[in-house]
Amino acid sequence: MTHCLVLAAGKGERVRSSKYPESKQYQEVNDISPLNYLLKSLDKVDDIKTITVVIAKGDASKFKKNSKNIKKLRKSVIGGKTRQESSFKGLKDIYREFGKKKSQKVIIHDAARPFVSNDLIKSCIKSLDKHQAVCPVIKIDDTLKKISKKNELISKDRDKILSIQTPQGFKLKEIISLHEQTKEKFTDDISLAVEKKLKIKLISGSKKNFKITNKDDLQMFGQIILGEKIKLVGIGFDIHEFKKGDQITLGGLKFKSKYGLLANSDGDVLLHAITDSIFGAFNLGDLGLHFPPESKLFKNKSSIYFLKKSLDVIKEKNGSIVNLDLNLICDYPKIKPIRRKILKKISSLMSINIDKVSLKATTTEDQGFINSKNGIAAQAIISIEVSRNEK
Incomplete structure (x- = not known):
C-alpha cells in the first residue's frame, strides 16, 4: 500500500504581494490554487491509497476549502517549524495507523509542485520494489557559476550537478527510523537518506514538475492552467x-x-x-x-x-x-x-x-x-x- 504525504505548511513569503496575498499553495490563479490542483491530480492516481497533508497552524479553514471532494484524503496534520519537522510529523501520523502492516510505502511531495504527472508518481512507487529510496532528478541546462571569496565567477561543471525534485519515495518504516535517529538538519528527506547511505534510485524527473517559489512561478502556474481550460x-x-x-x-x-x-x-x-x-x-x-x-x-x-x-x-x-x-x-x-x-x-x-x-x-x-x-x-x-x- 502506498501513502502520499503532501507538505503544505510553508508560508511562501517570497510570493506574497498585494496581487498574491495568500501563501503560494492556497493562492488562487484562474479559479484554482496549486494545492487544490495537486490534490485533485493525486486523487486520480490508482496506486495512491491515502493522502495526508501537513499544514500550518491556523490554515485549517483554507485547507478545508482547498480539499473538498478529495476521496483519498486521510487527514491534515499540523506541521512544525521546518520542512524536516513537518515531514516527520506527517510520517509519524501515517505510521501510527499503518506502521504495523506489511509493505507500506510513502511518497513525500511538495505542495508547491502542482504539475507532478501520473507517470512520474507510478515510476517512483514501482522503483521502491527494488530500492530503499527513490528520487526524481533533472539535468541542469543553464551555465553554472560560483562566486568566490574574491567576488570572482568560477565555472562549475553542470554535467555533474542535478536538480532534485519530489515526490521522493521510501519504505515507511525505514524513513521513520531515519528521522528518529538523526539530530542533523536536512532540506529534504532524500538528503537524509543520502547521509544515512540508503540505496537510492534516481529516476528522470520533469521540467513541468517545477516548484513554485516566486511570483513568476505563480504566474506561470496560472498560464498553464489557462491553457488547460x-x-x-x-x-x-x-x-x-x-x-x-x-x-x-x-x-x-x-x-x-x-x-x-x-x-x-x-x-x-x-x-x-x-x-x-x-x-x-x-x-x-x-x-x-x-x-x-x-x-x-x-x-x-x-x-x-x-x-x-x-x-x-x-x-x-x-x-x-x-x-x-x-x-x-x-x-x-x-x-x-x-x-x-x-x-x-x-x-x-x-x-x-x-x-x-x-x-x-x-x-x-x-x-x-x-x-x-x-x-x-x-x-x-x-x-x-x-x-x-x-x-
Whole structure:
C-alpha cells in the first residue's frame, strides 16, 4: 500500500504581494490554487491509497476549502517549524495507523509542485520494489557559476550537478527510523537518506514538475492552467402540458395564470431545461435519471432544488459558466413583460452575471409536433469552462 504525504505548511513569503496575498499553495490563479490542483491530480492516481497533508497552524479553514471532494484524503496534520519537522510529523501520523502492516510505502511531495504527472508518481512507487529510496532528478541546462571569496565567477561543471525534485519515495518504516535517529538538519528527506547511505534510485524527473517559489512561478502556474481550460457544452429540453389552474412557475418565479402545468414537480420548464443541460455537459444523463418523475420524493418539489443539485456538479468540477442561452416555446404567457424578472432570478440562482444569460421566446404557429397553444416548452444551451483534468 502506498501513502502520499503532501507538505503544505510553508508560508511562501517570497510570493506574497498585494496581487498574491495568500501563501503560494492556497493562492488562487484562474479559479484554482496549486494545492487544490495537486490534490485533485493525486486523487486520480490508482496506486495512491491515502493522502495526508501537513499544514500550518491556523490554515485549517483554507485547507478545508482547498480539499473538498478529495476521496483519498486521510487527514491534515499540523506541521512544525521546518520542512524536516513537518515531514516527520506527517510520517509519524501515517505510521501510527499503518506502521504495523506489511509493505507500506510513502511518497513525500511538495505542495508547491502542482504539475507532478501520473507517470512520474507510478515510476517512483514501482522503483521502491527494488530500492530503499527513490528520487526524481533533472539535468541542469543553464551555465553554472560560483562566486568566490574574491567576488570572482568560477565555472562549475553542470554535467555533474542535478536538480532534485519530489515526490521522493521510501519504505515507511525505514524513513521513520531515519528521522528518529538523526539530530542533523536536512532540506529534504532524500538528503537524509543520502547521509544515512540508503540505496537510492534516481529516476528522470520533469521540467513541468517545477516548484513554485516566486511570483513568476505563480504566474506561470496560472498560464498553464489557462491553457488547460476547455469548454463543455450541454443542451437541455423540457415540455409541460397545460391543465386547469391559476399559476405557473417559470425561471424560479411564480406567475398568475389562466392555466396550470401538468407535472410531478412544479413544472418549471426553464429550470428543468437548464438542469438538463448542465448534466448533459458533464455526460451525466438527463433530469429524469437523477430525479425520476415516478418517485414520490420529488412530488411538487421546487425545481430550484433540481437546479442546485446540478450546480453542485459545476462546483465539484471547479467549473465556471461562460454563457447560458434559453429559448421558450409558447403562445402563453407573453414573455416580454416578464423577461427581465426571469433573467434576474435565474442569474441570482446560478450566481452568475445577468449578462451571461439570454432568454428568447417564440411560438410554433400551430405547426409541427409541439403545439405551443397546448403547453410550454424550453430549450437551454450552456457553455461551461473547466480544467482539462476535471473533464
